[in-house]
Amino acid sequence: MSVRVEQASKWIYAGVWGILSRWFRVPEHPPALPSSSGTSVESFKPAIGFLKYLKFQFWVGLFAIDLTIFVVELIILVNAPTMGLLLLVPALFFAIVPDVIIYLAIHLRYDTTWYVLSDRSLRIRRSIWIIHETTITFENVQNVSVHQGPLQRWYGIANVSIETAGGGGQQSHGEGNPWQTSHCGLIEGVADAHRIRELIMSRLKQSRSAGLGDEELTPARSGWTSEQIATLREIRDLIATS
């Protein structure tokens, strides 16, 4: 029985995907990121724990809302039986239909979120209706932060937010609505957040001019080119010999 249910849900999901990609032009493949030859581009989705985390939140919300609907319906049914019978159908509708849609939306959200990392930049794609793609080069990154809530820790996932310079109001710290946050790339629900942070930080350290601050101190070098110095030497020699 459960195998059949699984099979059927797979078919339904594939059908929804087919409609989305054909009629709503939702791309099925991860976004491409141009990179210099010989370097690898890594594209990945959030960890499977992220899906479980979203589903847990979904079940909690479903329980709370459906319990409210059930209790209200029961009270009406006891006090005004005809009214209660009339309201039975809409109550069942509101208890079931939104849940199915939200459950589907969670899966679609998971499957349409892509993170692409190259050696110089990252690209994030998310959302279904309004597809949003953010591109940030590591050279422009100011700071990288990792956030993890207790529930996220239970599922072994964390959010990495990569911030660039510039104001973003209250939304700039990885909270708020992630796909409207500007100056920030949010890598949500990954299992190896620390690896990603180390990866980005190591690339930041490699480049001396990353970010907006002072460039790192380097061995004192004159701003003269060898040609200029050669010319100066020629002038000196000319004066000396004449």
Added chain:
Amino acid sequence: MTIPSDDQSLPTFDPTSIERPDESLVRYYGLVSLLSGPFFPFAFIPLYLKYMTLRYKFDDSGVSMSWGILFRREIHLTYRRIQDIHLTRNIVQRWMGLATVAIQTASGSSGPEMSIEGVLRADELRDYLYRQMRGARGESEPTMTGSIQVIPSDDPLTLLREIRDLLQEKCSSDGRAS
């Protein structure tokens, strides 16, 4: 999403040739304005005027856009100052093959500094802008033309001092000779 077979038949993408937004932008604006229902003219007329006066200019160092009739707006920014590029397509834009390429610099506003609308090959435009961005090509390190061999006598200050001393010597000897 563009179909790969179409891509091959297209000529190479040249952003410097983009001056006007595509015609489909005005259809998109029309559809968006329809959402406001009875206020359609109030929504559509400003957008139509924006479409009519919108001009883009992509050159080697930066991009500028201008629009407006009564209140004119012009935005210039250089590629090197781009912080992040956002490519956004809503469902209507996907149907019409349009996209919004929003460019952000490090200014204090949370909104994008420039939103390029009505470019048909937005993916390629985005990748063009990306390649011009700081840190995308690995040229961020200041490259010294011909590494200088550090010989103490090659220090520019020493050289200049020697030249000054030599000139001083010469001037004083010339003065004595006359």
